[in-house]
Amino acid sequence: MKTDDLIATLSDGLTPTPPGEFWRRIAVGTACGTLAAALLWLGTMGARPDLAEATGAWPFWMKFFYTLTLAVTGLWLLARAGRPGAKLTPPALTLMVPLAVVAVLAGLALADPDADTYRLLMGHSALYCPFAIALVSLPVLAGSFWSLKRLAPTRLAMAGGAAGLFAGSAGAFVYAFYCTESAAPFVVVWYSLGTVLSCIIGALLGRIALRW
Amino acid sequence: MIAQETQYRDWMVAALSGDGASYRMLLTALTRHLRGYFSRRLDPAAAEDAVQECLIAIHTRRATYDPTLPFTAWMHGIARYKLIDEYRRVKRRALVPLDAAPDLFAQDETEAATARRDVNLLLARLSDAKQGLVRQVKLDGDSIAEVAARSGMSESAVKVSVHRAIKSMGDEVRGGDENR
Known part of the structure; x- marks a missing residue:
């Protein structure tokens, strides 16, 4: 096809683009992925039995807001990665805020002279927590890739990493309804590690799976 | 911006x-x-x-x-x-073929051949005497003195003759370009 004909074809049939189209594409993939992760994990493994009790204490909400703020920032990063020419630095720097808050809480817990450092750090599920989070996040990652492929990521590993970060923190958010750990040092190490694991998976897969 | x-x-x-x-x-x-x-x-x-x-x-x-x-x-x-x-x-x-280098230099060869052919065409339009002088001085690299001695002309006559011949070849090329 001649280039001039192509231009004519593209411009003749032009329809208005709805203002929310960009965010609609993001919302469809990421929301479906997160919903699928929640249904699959909580449907098979179930929520923690003491959920009603736990919501009355602060450790549950620490995990809730840590993962939620990471997920929102991850979504911001993902959106930026899907727009050619947009800067990634502001969302990337914002990620440091929730991390710093939980790191401070962890530092305070470990600073207590009576603290059982090993227990605070390792809890009873340290060995499988990061892998479980990465596993829960897989449907979210798939949904995020679905969204990104409909946007225009120009640096694929970076975009995949952003999707992995969002998926990891959304997965951790879901996992927090199952997990009975309550120490800040545990959360800052193993929850973060699970998210990083998902981020790495996203970056590796993104190089190939995000081509458009 | x-x-x-x-x-x-x-x-x-x-x-x-x-x-x-x-x-x-x-x-x-x-x-x-x-x-x-x-x-x-x-x-x-x-x-x-x-x-x-x-x-x-x-x-x-x-x-x-x-x-x-x-x-x-x-x-x-x-x-x-x-x-x-x-x-x-x-x-x-893997679309970059192994014969990329010869291809590249073959191009150079063609250009030199084309240039040689063009010069011969232009020379053929000169009178035999002028053609001989230009060949000896410009292509074979003989000195003006040698050519003058061989042809029995004075050195300045050889110089003027060659100069005019080159000038007319130049006009030929420019004229040809205009007609194209």
């Missing part, structure tokens, strides 16, 4: 609200930039393919343009991505 930024952004914003005429002007203007960009980096057929790929990308991804951000940065992001994509494709197909 890039000079065309405001114009292109206006066209793009109009295009997003469904204005096909603005969109057409935008795509036509962008095609010129894209052709320059890709033809400097790819072979001609691949360059035109990349231009079309980019136009299609602009079209299917136009929802990702945020009017609060520079249009030229958005466009450059897409063009750069398509360029990398094209490099990747070329590498995967």
Whole structure:
């Protein structure tokens, strides 16, 4: 096809683009992925039995807001990665805020002279927590890739990493309804590690799976 | 800021609200930039393919343009991505053949041969005497004194003769160009 004909074809049939189209594409993939992760994990493994009790204490909400703020920032990063020419630095720097808050809480817990450092750090599920989070996040990652492929990521590993970060923190958010750990040092190490694991998976897969 | 930024952004914003005429002007203007960009980096057929790929990308991804951000940065992001994509494709197909180097130098050889043929054609239009002088002085590299001694002309007569012959060959070439 001649280039001039192509231009004519593209411009003749032009329809208005709805203002929310960009965010609609993001919302469809990421929301479906997160919903699928929640249904699959909580449907098979179930929520923690003491959920009603736990919501009355602060450790549950620490995990809730840590993962939620990471997920929102991850979504911001993902959106930026899907727009050619947009800067990634502001969302990337914002990620440091929730991390710093939980790191401070962890530092305070470990600073207590009576603290059982090993227990605070390792809890009873340290060995499988990061892998479980990465596993829960897989449907979210798939949904995020679905969204990104409909946007225009120009640096694929970076975009995949952003999707992995969002998926990891959304997965951790879901996992927090199952997990009975309550120490800040545990959360800052193993929850973060699970998210990083998902981020790495996203970056590796993104190089190939995000081509458009 | 890039000079065309405001114009292109206006066209793009109009295009997003469904204005096909603005969109057409935008795509036509962008095609010129894209052709320059890709033809400097790819072979001609691949360059035109990349231009079309980019136009299609602009079209299917136009929802990702945020009017609060520079249009030229958005466009450059897409063009750069398509360029990398094209490099990747070329590498995967291993389209760069092993005889690339001989091909490159064969070109040089052809040019030299063409130049030799042109000179011979021009010389053939001169009188035999002048032709002989030009060959000896300019092509064989004999000195004016040697040629003068051999032909029985004075040195200055040889110089003038050769000079006139070269000048008439030059006129011939320029005249030929004008007629083309």
